[in-house]
Amino acid sequence: MKAKLNFKGLTQNILIAACMLIISSCGQSSKEKESADFKLVIEKTNNGVKMQSIKGASWVNLSFSLNMEQTQAVDEWGMTELGKVSSDKDSNLADFLFTVKITDNRIVLKGIEGTAWSDLSFSLPENGKQAFDQFGMTELE
Numbered sequence: 001m002k003a004k005l006n007f008k009g010l011t012q013n014i015l016i017a018a019c020m021l022i023i024s025s026c027g028q029s030s031k032e033k034e035s036a037d038f039k040l041v042i043e044k045t046n047n048g049v050k051m052q053s054i055k056g057a058s059w060v061n062l063s064f065s066l067n068m069e070q071t072q073a074v075d076e077w078g079m080t081e082l083g084k085v086s087s088d089k090d091s092n093l094a095d096f097l098f099t100v101k102i103t104d105n106r107i108v109l110k111g112i113e114g115t116a117w118s119d120l121s122f123s124l125p126e127n128g129k130q131a132f133d134q135f136g137m138t139e140l141e
Contacts, residue, residue: 038076038094038114039133041140042107044124049100049107054131054141056094071101073112082112096134 038056042049048065057076064072064079073080076093080086085097096114100107109120109132116135124130131140 037134038096039131039138041129041131042100042109042124043129044102044107044126046126049102056096058090058093066100066102068102068104071099073097073099075113094134 039054040057041052041054043051045063048063050061050063051074052061053059057078059078062074062078066072073082073085075085075097076090076095077086077088080097082099089095094114097112098115099110099112101110102108105123105125106121107124107130109117111117111119114134120132120136122130122137129140131138
């Protein structure tokens with residue numbers, strides 16, 4: 001008696017695994033687009049903040065005055081207003097939007113677009129610096 005090989009089950013398992021792999025890679029690509037690749041350094045000054053873009057923004061240095069509890073929106077193009085966000089997109093830049101607020105000795109960042117974080121809050125003394133990226137706080141270089 002000859003043994004018959006059953007390829008039907010094997011073929012079905014291979015097709016299911018291939019479909020799962022394709023779906024998983026598609027999900028990863030869309031997640032990567034949500035979290036744009038940028039790195040910034042923020043410094044608290046006596047009347048606001050200074051920011052430096054290490055990568056991902058069109059600006060290199062950005063500084064602005066902030067009173068307590070005042071909020072400023074920032075995107076890859078610089079200072080902006082939440083209702084007037086630029087529709088210009090550049091594939092060489094990260095696509096991000098967040099707000100900056102100073103409360104007492106804390107910097108409060110609220111991620112709106114292109115960040116994996118929704119809120120970052122940390123203490124920063126005057127002239128103190130902190131680096132952050134699309135994933136959160138990171139080391140200064």
